[in-house]
Amino acid sequence: MITLDxxxxxxxxxxxxxxIHALVVDCERVLHGRAETDAEAIAADLARPGLDPALDTMLVFADDGSLAARAWVDRRSEVDVHPGHRGRGIGSSLLAWVEAGARRSGTARVAQTVPDADHAAVALMRAAGFEPVVTAWLLEIALPAEAAPPPPDGVTIRMFRTGDEHDAHRVSEDAFDEWQERRKGYEEWAALTVGRSTFAPDTSPVAFAGGEMVGAVLSLDEPDSPDGYIERVAVRRDHRGRGIARSLLRQAFAGFAERGRGTCTLWTHSDTGALSLYERVGMSVRRGSTVYRKELP
Structure with missing residues (x-):
């Protein structure tokens, strides 16, 4: 437990x-001017395989019963302190709790993503011995964008249909295996993608070659957001370099433009090596975050 007066x-x-969702939204509005996280993403975090809420999560409440801060740790961690309760030692106490929890579980290291614009959080991470290891970027493109090019020879593209779920899971996890810490099972993956209430199949194109799915763009459409959002971009390794990702992205952009969205966004990071691809289709960096990591001897 956290002990603070x-x-x-x-x-x-x-x-x-x-x-928790209300707390995260308040933090995002102060930092970014808008809410970006939905409650389903938070529920998916709490349901991560291997995470034990009784041991790996912590909520901090003020005397009036309002939620002042939250944290969880499971190889990666998240810590959020409500703007009205900052500067009182809650963040540093939760960061110490995160490290203690990671050590207790036998994890060799712990990592957390921090927005570059949150200078106080960056300073706190550095003071606690965390080092920057990966850069992440939120990319955007104004809509309508350039028309989608035709797919390469032998490739067909259509929008996602019921029944595509497990093929999309396979293609996505095969592609993400190159850099993610562990492969997600179908249920965990679906809770972040096709199982969400905001999943938008009509802006989620998938590519086929030889009767097999070889690429997918999976999109979310938040009703209250001016942006369309792409959650996953994946192309099977043996079909890369053919322009499939570019065609898929352009079709997703067109779908969001038809829905009346003025921009489309997605996250990528330096480990994927995909930034240049997105820049070539006209996307640019809206803002950055950094993954900080601490080795735990």
Whole structure:
């Protein structure tokens, strides 16, 4: 538990998702001017395989019962402190709790993504011995964008249909195996993609060659957001360099333009080596984040 004057703490449970979501949204609005995280993403975090909420999550409450901060740790960690409760030692206490929890579980290292614009959080991570290891970028493109080029010879593209779920999972996880820490099982993956209420199949094109799915762009459409959002871009390794990703992205952009979205966004990071691809289709960096990591002897 976290011991701070004027605050109490306990682990999180599924019933806390709305309060955690409200806290994260308040933090995002102060930092970015808009809310970007939905409650389903937070619920998916709490349901991650291997994460034990009783041991790996922590909520901090003010005397009036409002949620002041939250944290979880499972190789990666997240810590959010409500803007109205910063500067009182909650963030540093939770960061120490994260490190202690990671050590208890036997994890060799712990990592956390911090927005580059959050200078106080960056300073806190560096003071705690975390080092930058990966750069992440939120990319954007104004819509409507350039028309989609035809797919390469032997490749057909259509929008996602019911029944494509497991093929899309295979293509996505095969592509992400190159850099992600572990492969996600179908249920965990679906909770972040095709199983979400905001999944938009009509802006999620998939590519086929020889009767097999070889590429996919999986999109989300938040009703209250001016942006369309691409959650996954994946092309099977033996079909890369043929222009499939470019064709898929252009079709997704066109779908969001038809829905009236003024921009489309996606995240990528330096480990994927995909930044140049997105820049070639007309995307540019809206803002950056950095993954900080600490080795735990």
């Amino acid at each position: 004027g605050y109490t703490s306990r682990p999180a449970g599924s019933a806390d998702v709305p309060a």
